[in-house]
Amino acid sequence: MLLFSIKSILIMIADIYIELKEGVADPEGESTLKALRLLGYKRVKKVSSIKVFRIEIDAKSKEEAEKELREMCERLLANPVIHKYRISWVDGNV
Amino acid sequence: MLLFSIKSILIMIADIYIELKEGVADPEGESTLKALRLLGYKRVKKVSSIKVFRIEIDAKSKEEAEKELREMCERLLANPVIHKYRISWVDGNV
Numbered sequence: 001m002l003l004f005s006i007k008s009i010l011i012m013i014a015d016i017y018i019e020l021k022e023g024v025a026d027p028e029g030e031s032t033l034k035a036l037r038l039l040g041y042k043r044v045k046k047v048s049s050i051k052v053f054r055i056e057i058d059a060k061s062k063e064e065a066e067k068e069l070r071e072m073c074e075r076l077l078a079n080p081v082i083h084k085y086r087i088s089w090v091d092g093n094v
Numbered sequence: 095m096l097l098f099s100i101k102s103i104l105i106m107i108a109d110i111y112i113e114l115k116e117g118v119a120d121p122e123g124e125s126t127l128k129a130l131r132l133l134g135y136k137r138v139k140k141v142s143s144i145k146v147f148r149i150e151i152d153a154k155s156k157e158e159a160e161k162e163l164r165e166m167c168e169r170l171l172a173n174p175v176i177h178k179y180r181i182s183w184v185d186g187n188v
Contacts, residue, residue: 011139015144017146029147029148032147032170032171035170036166036170039166039169039170041162041166043151043152043153043162044149044150044151044166045105045150045151045152046148046149046150047147047148047149047150048147048148049145049146049147049148050109050145050146050147050148051143051144051145051146052111052143052144052145052146053123053126053141053142053143053144054123054140054141054142054143054144055138055140055141056138056139056140056141057137057138057139058137058139059137068135068137072130072133072135072138075133076126076129076130076133077126
């Protein structure tokens with residue numbers, strides 16, 4: 001007797017890029033730039049810092065997973081006042 | 095009278111990905127995973143944190159810039175004991 005049906009579940013991997021919005025100060029990038037120039041790399045013009053979370057998630061479809069990931073960004077991972085985010089699927093895992 | 099020749103200088107943009115090596119503890123990823131699960135996202139299986147530096151650099155060629163970027167990673171940006179790094183050129187700026 002079949003008690004339950006097996007649903008196809010996919011494990012998907014997404015990279016969530018959390019970047020500062022235009023015009024927001026980036027002290028980490030600025031101090032990295034200063035340190036690089038002190039080390040002699042005078043040709044470096046700008047450094048920006050970006051945070052990436054690589055997330056493995058179970059879902060029935062890519063759309064469903066993307067919806068959930070956007071919700072996570074808005075509730076926890078990004079601060080909408082200063083950050084913008086984008087979701088990028090890692091190849092070979094979708 | 096021409097006192098100097100103008101050399102072609104390109105401004106290139108590269109993303110430097112600094113990731114933890116396999117087996118190295120990732121407390122930031124782990125606490126993000128815990129927080130997401132507490133918020134109800136039970137389908138998230140793993141979270142890893144990655145640091146990205148977006149660097150604008152002047153150089154005569156891509157090869158020259160890449161050599162300099164590798165040196166920066168080894169001297170300042172990455173810790174070779176726990177990190178691996180990779181350089182990815184940002185499209186449209188090379």
